[in-house]
Every structure is written in structure tokens, then in C-alpha cells.
Amino acid sequence: MSFAPRPSVQPWARVNKSRKSQIFLASVLPLTLSALIVFFTGLDQNLALVGVFLPLQLVAASLVGFLAFGRRGVGDSFLIVLVVFLSTFVLVLLVSVVASLVSQGAKAFSWTFLSQNNIYVSNTTSLDFGGVGHAVIGTLMIVGLTTIVTVPLGLAMAVYLTQSQSKTKGLVRTLTQAISGLPSVVAGLFIMSLALTLGWERSGLLGSMALLPLMLPTVARVAEEALRLVPVDLRYAALALGAPNYRAFFQVILPAAKSGLVTAILLGVARIIGETAPLLLTVPINNGTSWNIFSGNMMTLPAYIYGYLASVFEPSQNRAWGAALVLMILVALLFGATRLLSRSKSLKSKPTKQKASK
């Protein structure tokens, strides 16, 4: 038995030859032209990219679009070129940030750097000694305490904003938005002046307090959106079964919004984990390891980076880069772990026989 050759699986993707060559020309010509112009006139490369290449590319693409589809083709090609150009631009930005962080931070990065504290380390001490262990501990403790306090508060606010019919909702939402625009240094100053007025000693606890108003609006707003996405049908279904409001919320609405709420917490943590100014104002820095958040000095990664970055000595600068790399890895680990945790639970209860669901 012989089979007829399988037809193209995506017939809509077929492009004829002359169009192919047009597209090829439109992609190569602008680049070549811009390169020649830069070569002969000595124009600044970055300027040429935006001032020469982009307009040329837009014109070329619009021309091909016009030849292919007439006027509507022009708009499509124009948009495609802009989107590709701008997203490439953003991608290059992001990758270069990460790449420079990794390449510079790698010089300092080692197990010693991760585990040791900075006692007996001076500006010129070699990278074989000392590290950010104490700062990692401090950051985790301060951010952890803020998270423990903020998450219930933020979720409670989100519940209030979505589930209640109270008249003060609008006011609360506006205030939350206003706080989310609060400069972090002001939050730090506020807590610092509060501490000075009341005669409290500066400590990690004050740092946590300064971070709280920064994290709260993020958690509340994102959690509110997550809860709002749960169809009202589900709430009605639960209530129609004779559920009191709190059970309907905990057993039906909360599980349905789980992944959105996890995102809210993550975004909140991401918002504060790199905050520098409030911590510089409220937490006295330290070179030794401290496990006591309630009193005494404590080091944090942002403060560590801030302290060493301005140094003129190379080992110190490397330490700052290394600490920045550690901070980034820490955030990545936190995000990865939380995502994994929130996904594995729903995987377990996934249907064994999957059917097309609506």
C-alpha cells in the first residue's frame, strides 16, 4: 500500500519565492546600508541604530508589506518591525545586566564568600577571606519577618477589598495606591525618626518595620486582582450549599486563587529584598554574624553592596559585585522554590485521564 505524500501541515505558512526574496532583501538591505553609512561617515553606532537602521528597516518592511497585501500590509509590517526591534532591545538590556553581574560577581563567588562573615576583613584583604554569609542571614531574617507580618495583612486587605460591600473600600484602595508610591527612603526616615523619638535602639526589627509599608501595597493590590479573577459563580455555588462566608472563602475562593496569591507574595518579596535606603537608615551595619533581629547590629546584602561598591580597592569592588550576584541568585531560588511548591500540589490532583475541558 502506498500513501500519498503528506501535504504541508501548515498551508497558511507557505510563502512564494518572489516574496521570499523580497523579505530577504528587506531584512538585509537596511542593515548593510546602515553599516556602510557608519563605516564611511563615522557616525556614532548607537545613534545609527536608532536614527538610520530603524527608519530604513521600517520603510523596507512597509514596502514589502504593501507589495504583498496593500495598505493593511503596511501596518502589519510596521508593527512587526517595531515589536521585534523593541523586544530585542529590552532583551539585550536584560541579558547584559545579568551577564555583567555574573562575570563581575564570579570573581568573588566561592563557598568561602557565601559562608564566611567579614570580621577581620579590610578593604584590601584578598578574596580568599571573608564573605557575605552574615549579610545573607540578615537579609533573610529581616525580609522574612516583614513577609510574615505583611502577608496576613495584605491578604486581609485584599479580602476586604473584594468580598465586603463596605463603603470605605474606595478610600482604602486609594490610600493603598498612595502608599505604593511612597519613596522607600521616606519609609526609612519615618521609622528612624519614630525610633529616635521613642528612644528605641536601631536594629533589624526597625528595618523590617521600614520595609513593611513598601511590601504591603504590592501584596494587597496583586492579591486583590487574584481574588477578583475567581468567578463569582463559585462563591454563589458555595453559599447556595449552605456555606457561611468564611468557609466559602477558605474552601473555595482561596484555593481557586492560590497561584495568584503566591505571585502576590513573591512580588512583594521581590519589591523589598533589594531595598537599600530604608535599611541603611534603620539597621546599623555589622561585620560579624548576628542571629538577633531584635537588637544589635545586623548586615544585609543591599547594605553590604552599598558599603563596598564605592570603594577604590579592587577586592572590595569585587565583593560588592559578588554580593549583588548572591542577591540575584537568592531571589531566583526563592521564586523557583515557591513556584515549584505551588505547582506540585496541583499536579498531584491532576486528572489521570485527561479530557478536553472547557
Next chain:
Amino acid sequence: MNSLTKASTLSSENISVWFGQRQVLSDVNLVFPANKVTALIGPSGCGKSTFIRTLNRMHELIPGAGLAGSVYLDGEDIYGEEFDAVSVRIKIGMVFQKPNPFPTMTIRDNILSGLRLSGRKIESADEVVETSLRRASIWNEVKDRLNDQAISLSGGQQQRLCIARSLAMNPQVLLMDEPCSALDPGSTRRIEETIKELSSSMTIVIVTHNMQQAQRVSDQTAFFLADDNTPGGVVEFGATEQIFNGPIDQRTNDYVNGHFG
């Protein structure tokens, strides 16, 4: 099925409903006798769904809702002081227009969700699950996949699951708000058969846009109508046979014979 509570008589007295300043229902007086199926028919926007939601106090969840009149469950006013909304809804179950199984739960957990949500103890969970699914005639289709997610079921199965979920609570009255409007003829037929079987153990009120369905499943029918810019109300109420074959009111006659609506 020996532990089932017996059906109850439900009746509404002078029910009027407002949304904000706008009155949408006026003076609805209906009696739903025990073990009877009552169909509520009428064109869109005449207040049928609004009315059925007053019968188990789901109406009051809508912001700006207002109500006058009484609803009696075996002679007791469900809006009276002795009752609260939660205990009313435990006795009077509801199936919605759109299937709404809980997406985070398995089929089995969906069935047990009513008992859990209302804080009741679950004795012999397996038995409750099987009985409820059997009564909603979906047991044979799902008995091997009770631990699958509820949303993996088809639309018709989801709706029967929702019926089973209500039945697990052993309600005395079951309210159904256009339960078949999103379903294919096959699923619709099975749900209609289910309704007939259920009427031996409970009182059923069903809103439907489907005349044939009303004739097939119901013992008595109420025809709702809202004239332009006036609140809706009941035009005619009587035995289904009479409403469809010898209506007294001309408007009922026009509607059931498809002249408008």
C-alpha cells in the same frame, strides 16, 4: 436512601423585588406543593431567575437588592427571625444555569463539598458520594474516576455533578435555574429523567425557556411576564396541562404557542 428528609411545601406570598430604586417583580403568590415539579416560564427579563433566587435567600447577595413579602417553608417564613440564610440554603438547594463545579476539587470532593462547607460531619463518605451520583444518574460515567478533577468532565456531566452536589445535602426543595440551557439534547434528556425521579423525594422548582421541557417535567406551571417598564409578575399559574392546552389568559396562549417571546 432511607435517611432522606421528606419533601416540603414552599410558598411565596406577595413577593416584590427591587434592585436599587427599580422594581422588577410585583406581588408573586405561588405555592409549590411537596413532591411536585413546578416550571417557571416566561420571556427573558421577566424576573423568573430573580424570583427563584428569593426562594433560598440567594437574592440578598446582590448589592442593592430589596424585597417585600414572605416565603414559607412548611409554614415557616424563611425571612423570619428564626431562620438565617445559611440554614435556609441547607434545606433548599440550588442548581445554576452555568455548571459551576469547584475547579480545585476532585469529583468526589465536589460531592462532599456541601457537607464540608456547611460544617456537617461526614459519616460514610463513600456512600454519600455513590448515592448522590446515582440519584443524579451520573454514577456509571464517573465511578472509575472519582479522584479526577471535576473540570475534566464535559459540560453536561458537570451540570449533573452540580445536581449531585446539591443532592448530597438532602435538600427538601431543589431550585433549578435553567439547568439545561447550556447543554446538548442528550444531557438535557438525562437531567429531565433525573428531575422526574427526584420529585418522589423532594419539591422541585425549575426555570426554563424550553416549552417542551416544561411540559415534559412539570406538574404545574407559572407564566411570568413583564410589560415594558413595569415590574414582572405572574400572569397565570396552574396545572401544566391546563397552561399549555387551555390557558385562560390570552398572553399565556400567545407565549406558549410561540407568538412572542
